[in-house]
Amino acid sequence: MSNIYQPAGGLFGKVRRLAARAGVRRSLQTDFSAPVVSFTFDDFPRSAALNGAPMLERRGWNATWYTAMGFLGTTTHLGEMMERADIEALSARGHEIACHTYAHLDASHCDPVVFADDCERNCAELMDLGILRPRTSFAFPYGEASPGTKSALQGRYGAMRGVRHGINRKGDDLNLLKAVALDGGKAGLEKALRAVHEVDQAPGWLIFYGHDVRENPSEWGCTPDFLATVCEAVAALDLPVLTVGDTLAMISDKPLRASA
Numbered sequence: 001m002s003n004i005y006q007p008a009g010g011l012f013g014k015v016r017r018l019a020a021r022a023g024v025r026r027s028l029q030t031d032f033s034a035p036v037v038s039f040t041f042d043d044f045p046r047s048a049a050l051n052g053a054p055m056l057e058r059r060g061w062n063a064t065w066y067t068a069m070g071f072l073g074t075t076t077h078l079g080e081m082m083e084r085a086d087i088e089a090l091s092a093r094g095h096e097i098a099c100h101t102y103a104h105l106d107a108s109h110c111d112p113v114v115f116a117d118d119c120e121r122n123c124a125e126l127m128d129l130g131i132l133r134p135r136t137s138f139a140f141p142y143g144e145a146s147p148g149t150k151s152a153l154q155g156r157y158g159a160m161r162g163v164r165h166g167i168n169r170k171g172d173d174l175n176l177l178k179a180v181a182l183d184g185g186k187a188g189l190e191k192a193l194r195a196v197h198e199v200d201q202a203p204g205w206l207i208f209y210g211h212d213v214r215e216n217p218s219e220w221g222c223t224p225d226f227l228a229t230v231c232e233a234v235a236a237l238d239l240p241v242l243t244v245g246d247t248l249a250m251i252s253d254k255p256l257r258a259s260a
Helices: 010-022 046-057 084-092 112-128 149-151 185-201 226-238 244-253
Strands: 034-045 064-067 095-098 160-165 179-180 207-209
Touching: 034 046, 034 244, 046 084, 046 226, 064 084, 084 095, 095 112, 095 244, 112 149, 160 207, 179 185, 185 207, 185 226
Parallel strands: 034 064, 034 207, 064 095, 160 179, 179 207
Antiparallel strands: none
16 A cells, blocks of 8 residues: 555546546535635645644644545555544544545455445444544545446445546536645645635635645645645635535535625
8 A cells, every 4th residue: 555656547547537537426516606615635644634734723624534544553655644643633623534445445446345345444443443424525545436436435425536626516526526636846836726716716615635744745745835825825715614524514405605
């Protein structure tokens, strides 16, 4: 699991991802007349919990932590990974601990039954730590899905997230939600800031996803200054920040409306 992943490229990779997007869709029914922002972290590295979470908490925000329990207490190319105490502390402070499979499997190369069983193992280990609702939402490792794995999981989670760039609006797929990366250095920061201003002008659900948060980040991580700049942009526009689970609870009751 610590090996650096290289997604399939070329025509084969493109066709496979198009098939995953087109198959087994669950349409988002909400007309967003007010924006909502969610911060999510995948896997997750300790640096995100130690450096990233306090930035959000100072503004009264919580994040969704897609946790792959097979990484517990290990070190990967993302740095030191989460420990039991990190998961428990984040949950106690109101963050959402959600599922990311146990062994960080690539759904596009995995039998759907095996993939679903691995997710169940992950949920069981989280519940052993006292996490009562790990099935609120799910993120596909590497952002890779397939129609078969979407079908196997769609009855288990309120929503599932990929890594395709974009803001979610009515008609988008709850089985493969779009997201905006917190990585990529200066160019990535500019893309993230554009997304903040876009969701303010054309409301929808902007989900950020990141990995490590440290001064010398991995290719899939960002610096503390990067994350702080994104947080400042969100706060400057007074955009509401909710966990993925809280957003799902809100939109299941009624469409989001701008406050009076």
